[in-house]
Amino acid sequence: MQRYFVKKEQMTDTAVQIIGDDVKHISKVMRMDVGDEVICSDNDSRTVKCRLSNLSDTEINADITETLEPKTELPVQVTIAQGLPKGDKLDLIIQKGTELGAFAFLPFAAARSIVKWDHKKASKKIERLEKIAKEAAEQSYRERIPEVLPVHSFSQLKQELPSFDLIILAYEESAKQGEQAQLAQQLTTVAPGQKILVIIGPEGGITEEEVDQLTKQGVIVCGFGPRILRTETASLYVLAAISYHFELMR
Amino acid sequence: MQRYFVKKEQMTDTAVQIIGDDVKHISKVMRMDVGDEVICSDNDSRTVKCRLSNLSDTEINADITETLEPKTELPVQVTIAQGLPKGDKLDLIIQKGTELGAFAFLPFAAARSIVKWDHKKASKKIERLEKIAKEAAEQSYRERIPEVLPVHSFSQLKQELPSFDLIILAYEESAKQGEQAQLAQQLTTVAPGQKILVIIGPEGGITEEEVDQLTKQGVIVCGFGPRILRTETASLYVLAAISYHFELMR
Structure with missing residues (x-):
């Protein structure tokens, strides 16, 4: 229907x-x-x-x-903080992320983000992304439309951190070094109703400087398996893993 | 490098x-x-x-x-049997599926597949998909390029079933009825080195007739969480879930 x-x-x-x-x-x-x-x-x-x-x-x-009573919302609220990627990748991230249960999307200008959103076009772009989120929410039987937040600077992103219960940073170097247990360990510390923020860098990844600043604020660096994922694939991986952890494993 | x-x-x-x-x-x-x-x-x-x-x-x-010794291959071999989807969705499935560790892709003509691949164009299309798989395998540090098999008919697909240790069928109706534990339960029965086949219908899903025929051959019907996923999202979900299960949870 x-x-x-x-x-x-x-x-x-x-x-x-x-x-x-x-x-x-x-x-x-x-x-x-x-x-x-x-x-x-x-x-x-x-x-x-x-x-x-x-x-x-x-x-x-x-x-x-x-x-x-559809009960199609993830039992934890997952916000995807996505370093601005190239081209129309944000469209894919928001469409698929909505299907996979994301609570909100927070695009941010990372050090390695090549794309700059000028002030004029930003509101039109957000409107377009909101429409994608609405259509994907309808199609996937969501009970709510995920919010698409305005583009944040890195320092604005850091100001948001205290409102989350767990903050995960997807870090390619962790994957390369074989770190694989952290994400699963961290998810066991989260209870239904709590808020998770997942920070994902743009193409080229997050810089060491950004990693340092984030880990000083208690952000947990995680590898998403041993393969190197494209930026738009990382959000889909973590949302599917969180769904599997909280919705399927019982 | x-x-x-x-x-x-x-x-x-x-x-x-x-x-x-x-x-x-x-x-x-x-x-x-x-x-x-x-x-x-x-x-x-x-x-x-x-x-x-x-x-x-x-x-x-x-x-x-x-x-x-990169060790970037999934410890289980996952073949994605994808009902032929519309447009260029197979490109996305193969690019992202390769990043997420798929062992092989087996496109098949499902009852609700609207697209027909004529004999002439099929080999060109498979070549194109093989190129996408190769590039994604290089980018994601895979040790092998997943194989893209020729398009199978439904009866050819059924003939392949005996060579797999576990066969999962993604079924939308299971998600709607709230079935959520089956996938996680089934994955606990699989040992490293074993072969999993995941069958995913095209847009509009798999027909009841197809479900009947497959379950008679021991295929296990599973829901991939409570939200209704688009056909191209289902393969990404199951690959991420399998990676999480076998690579991250220890």
Whole structure:
């Protein structure tokens, strides 16, 4: 069944109001009509099945027929701090990272980031990434859309660190030196509901200077297996590993 | 250090001969010369560091200076049987799957595969995919290039099943029904050196008829977490989970 996200204020105890791009999607693309059913999430904790009761060009109304409990969110909140990569790699990271359960994405300008986001284009780019996150969240049956945060400088990233329970830094040199046990050990220290930040460098990796500054603040350096992963693959690896650890191993 | 694969017969006890596209890459792209060092793997079990001793337009010779033991192969052999997906998704699956340690790729024509590979184009497409696998294997420090097998029909796929120790079928309905423990349970039954086949349907998934036929042959149906993954994400999930299980958890 087709899934849509609505704002909290668009969902009452008994009805849902759908506005914006989704109106066109429901009536023109999916060609649905009165009586058809969709699933709506309020992007927080409420997911309902509802039946369309009224369609206009600007608004669709639906009556709630059932409250669902999808439980598709990872039991831990994982934010991916991604050093700005080249080209459209961030699109892939956000689409796949959303499918794999990321809680939020925090792009940051790393020392080796070649791409610079100028102020003008940044808000348009974030909008585009938010749209990718929304579509991936709908497709993968998420209960919430991961947040795409504005691009942070490295010092802004460091200011965010105290709000996390565990901070992991993906470090290629650890993989090369054969360090492999740290990630699994660290995940055993995390309880459901806690917040994990995973910091991943851009192409070329994180610099030694950045590693030094981060480890001084308690960040744990981890290898993600013995192979050298491209920057966009590292986030997918860690999210799948966290899902396996918290959702599949019981 | 730059890495290249050579054929077994191009590596003696003391020297390596490099031919083909890599000659141009070394001399023109990397602008290397006599005395520079590269790493070469024979795509089986031997990886060496060597120093360039002679460069011509068609051939480069190098003296072996050190035998390396990279140990970057997954301890289990994982073959990804991928229902033919749309567009260029197979490119992504093979690039990322190689980084994540896949042993081989077996594309198959599933009931819901929309794409048909005609006989003429198939060999060109496989060649292209082999090139993607080779480049990803070099970049990720693999010791061998994963094999890209020819496109199989569903009945040809079924004939391959007896050669594997564990066969897993990614099934969306399992995820929807909340089945989550099976993959982790099954991985505990596998010993290093054994062969795992992971069967993944195309967009739209595997049909009930296909599931029936496969489970009758001992294939184990598994959910890959509670979220609905796109077809190209499922292979990345299972490879990362297998790496986490066999390489990181100790």
